[in-house]
Amino acid sequence: MSAPSKTSVVSGFYKLPVDQRRAFVKEFANLTNEEAELFSSCLDIQTADRMIENVLGTFELPLGVAVNFLINGKDYLIPMATEESSVVAAASNAAKIARAKGGFCTSSSAPLMIGQLQLLHVDDVVTAAEEILNHKDKLLALANAQDKILVNLGGGARDLEVRILDSPLGNMIVVHLVVDVRDAMGANAVNTMCEALAPMLEEITHGYVRLKILSNLADKRLVKATAVFDKEKMGGEHVVDAFLESYTLAAIDPYRAATHNKGIMNGIDAVIIATGNDSRAIEAGAHAYAARDGQYTSLTTYSKDTQGNLVGEIELPMAVGIVGGAANMHPKAKLCRKILGITSAKDLAEVAASIGLAQNFAALFALSTVGIQKGHMSLHAKNIAVMAGAQGDEIDKLAEKLVREGKVRLDRAKELLETLRKKSK
């Protein structure tokens, strides 16, 4: 099957054999033969050995691709690395519904990360705070002297903010160094700058710097995505109303919001991992941002437009990079960036936000209508079939029977497998 144009809409993509899916993606993303061969390769052991310590081997995850995405008028196939069934299908389905009303629209702030320096043993914190701000230019220049590459690319230290915090140790000063990290995630860049500033801050304040480290609450590096979900495609305005009822619980209750946001991260993490980014950094930033007003809440908001369609929006920090870290070392991360056709961290952040919104829409849509289990059943049934001991062709046959019966249970799978084997003798 060939991609007739640069559209990410492919009906029945999930039914194609793997080699045909690969061929479609190869053509869509203009992959070379060498790049396309990476689909069937594992991370080489030498690269793995350079990435972490005490390496024994590599650990594989399924890599799929979400289809149907239209973001700011451009078609995307979105690579997703995840072990969880239904995630890729749900994102693709949500993207199809969003497409009818123009897909996803995104925006993002500048790539500003925050580094923290914790100053202790300062006698007069108010005067010390003023003194720090009086030396702002000198401190920023020192920070920028640490990363000429970043500065030459138009990034670098932009600002200093000073906070005085009350603590069990007495008043302490926390200095925030705000750095434009361009296309990097920025942790190493910011940490290096923070460490360089510590002696000068101690000299200015006669205090002692304890911590000098990036904050993962990257609330100056926000990304937003919005989409309108057509009421007719959702099954009518009553479904939109049911959806909004479901959403309301996430908005007011942390018990629900945690699960709601976990669903968002199902999509975001899969893209983050596929592109060699730091999923823990993204998770930490997202959840801290969800609690920014003192109560943990939903990262998405939903409302109805004047025609009764559902309007969804997501906003969260998105500290992603296309340089540095594993993004540059892992060959599949580079391949996934090529499939995405992105050339900046900003584009990647906006794709990640869009998939987060899509994933969340899909989950709430299912929960508000048929329930979440229906979509999960077919792949879940295959897992149960394997657990029951099915092999080869038996897996699909058994899974089909389990779904048809509506009893996707291990005990039943074992019974059915026994019968199946007896029949084929």
Ligand code: NAD
């Ligand atoms: P890095 O230091 O490997 O790369 C960033 C550097 O690349 C910049 O400082 C710059 O000198 C250079 N560069 C070249 N081209 C660039 C461009 N177009 N835009 C920006 N910089 C460019 O990586 P990093 O992004 O500073 O750090 C990311 C890594 O740090 C990740 O692997 C992450 O897991 C890890 N880390 C995270 C934390 C945390 O989240 N708290 C803490 C420590 C380390």
